[in-house]
Amino acid sequence: MPDATGLELIAQAVRERVGDGAVVDTAYYRGEATLQIQPTAVREVLGYLKHDADEPFDFLASLHGLDHYPEEPRLAVHYQLLNRHRVDRLKVATRMGIDDPKVPTVTDLYPGANYPEREVYDFFGVVFEGHPDPRRILMPEDYEGHPQRRDYAIGGEPVLFTFNEHETPRWYE
Amino acid sequence: MEVTRQKVEPGSLRVSQLRARQMLRGDIEDTELEEYVQSRLLTTTLDKAQSWARGNAVWPLGFGLACCAIEMITALAGPRNDLSRFGSEVTRASPRQADLLILSGRVSVKMAPVIRRIYDQMLEPKWVIAMGACSSSAGMFNNYALVQGADKFLPVDVYVPGCPPRPEALTHGVMKLQAKIKGDPSLGWRERYEAEGTEELA
Numbered sequence: 001m002p003d004a005t006g007l008e009l010i011a012q013a014v015r016e017r018v019g020d021g022a023v024v025d026t027a028y029y030r031g032e033a034t035l036q037i038q039p040t041a042v043r044e045v046l047g048y049l050k051h052d053a054d055e056p057f058d059f060l061a062s063l064h065g066l067d068h069y070p071e072e073p074r075l076a077v078h079y080q081l082l083n084r085h086r087v088d089r090l091k092v093a094t095r096m097g098i099d100d101p102k103v104p105t106v107t108d109l110y111p112g113a114n115y116p117e118r119e120v121y122d123f124f125g126v127v128f129e130g131h132p133d134p135r136r137i138l139m140p141e142d143y144e145g146h147p148q149r150r151d152y153a154i155g156g157e158p159v160l161f162t163f164n165e166h167e168t169p170r171w172y173e
Numbered sequence: 174m175e176v177t178r179q180k181v182e183p184g185s186l187r188v189s190q191l192r193a194r195q196m197l198r199g200d201i202e203d204t205e206l207e208e209y210v211q212s213r214l215l216t217t218t219l220d221k222a223q224s225w226a227r228g229n230a231v232w233p234l235g236f237g238l239a240c241c242a243i244e245m246i247t248a249l250a251g252p253r254n255d256l257s258r259f260g261s262e263v264t265r266a267s268p269r270q271a272d273l274l275i276l277s278g279r280v281s282v283k284m285a286p287v288i289r290r291i292y293d294q295m296l297e298p299k300w301v302i303a304m305g306a307c308s309s310s311a312g313m314f315n316n317y318a319l320v321q322g323a324d325k326f327l328p329v330d331v332y333v334p335g336c337p338p339r340p341e342a343l344t345h346g347v348m349k350l351q352a353k354i355k356g357d358p359s360l361g362w363r364e365r366y367e368a369e370g371t372e373e374l375a
Binding site for chain 2: 138139140143153154156159
């Protein structure tokens with residue numbers, strides 16, 4: 001992990017290289033460095049961090065979505081980057097509203113982002129613009145909705161327990 | 174040599190044992206022998222013989238869904254729980270050759286039509302065992318992703334509880350199914366579920 005100072009240096013370099021508005025915030029919490037960026041700047045920031053940074057993060061260890069409901073903006077996409085020479089990790093996070101969640105794809109920078117981006121689209125409805133194969137990956141293709149959003153009904157069937165037994169009187173008949 | 178005499182109850186097992194010994198020694202002859210054979214003849218019907226043979230040659234489909242499939246493999250083919258002792262170890266790779274579908278694991282909404290197609294491809298008579306909590310009732314996965322019990326979309330004959338069931342439990346389930354097959358020759362699921370007239374002729 002870059003320490004808090006290292007994170008600020010990275011953030012400063014990103015600001016200089018990509019633009020002042022790209023970095024929204026930095027956070028250093030429990031040894032984890034987080035670089036909060038604008039969703040529109042994802043490609044530029046990750047491209048810089050992969051190719052042009054002094055200590056490049058050349059490996060995308062993980063890409064996943066989050067729903068911060070009821071906070072706004074709700075949806076988030078996290079990119080866990082790894083520098084394999086220094087074994088240095090950096091979390092790049094971006095947040096967007098639920099109305100038109102769009103992020104540019106990073107499949108051309110990190111080919112391994114292909115399936116994770118499809119998964120994030122499948123479960124959170126984040127559209128990755130420019131993705132080569134923007135389909136669902138786990139749910140059936142005709143499925144409606146994005147089930148990992150926190151306001152999505154969990155589904156299934158009601159099960160009789162002792163705490164809700166009174167709601168179905170004479171269930172045993 | 175001292176001869177001991179013991180009293181034999183008429184009609185007891187000992188009588189038929191002594192009678193069999195006499196027959197083997199050639200002490201029974203002519204009409205008496207004919208009567209003996211008549212009395213011991215195994216009377217049966219073809220149906221019973223057929224269902225007996227059927228019950229002892231249940232071929233499961235080599236088909237796994239989730240973690241229960243690993244347990245199923247040890248129960249079917251493992252040396253410790255060898256299911257071939259009961260005539261059910263010949264796993265077939267094609268549904269056309271299989272009699273038994275063991276639903277070993279959770280059935281997701283996406284997998285359900287696939288399983289239904291595999292089931293439809295199997296030839297009658299065919300049977301289904303729901304192995305484990307998930308395929309019986311979705312187990313702990315009471316959510317959007319799983320079918321809440323595989324009997325929602327195909328008829329299930331035997332439910333084996335457990336998460337996963339012990340290999341002995343699956344063996345017991347297969348033996349229950351065999352008892353079911355041997356007990357009633359008219360065991361097609363269409364008769365059981367009153368679904369005559371739903372045959373697909375393609």
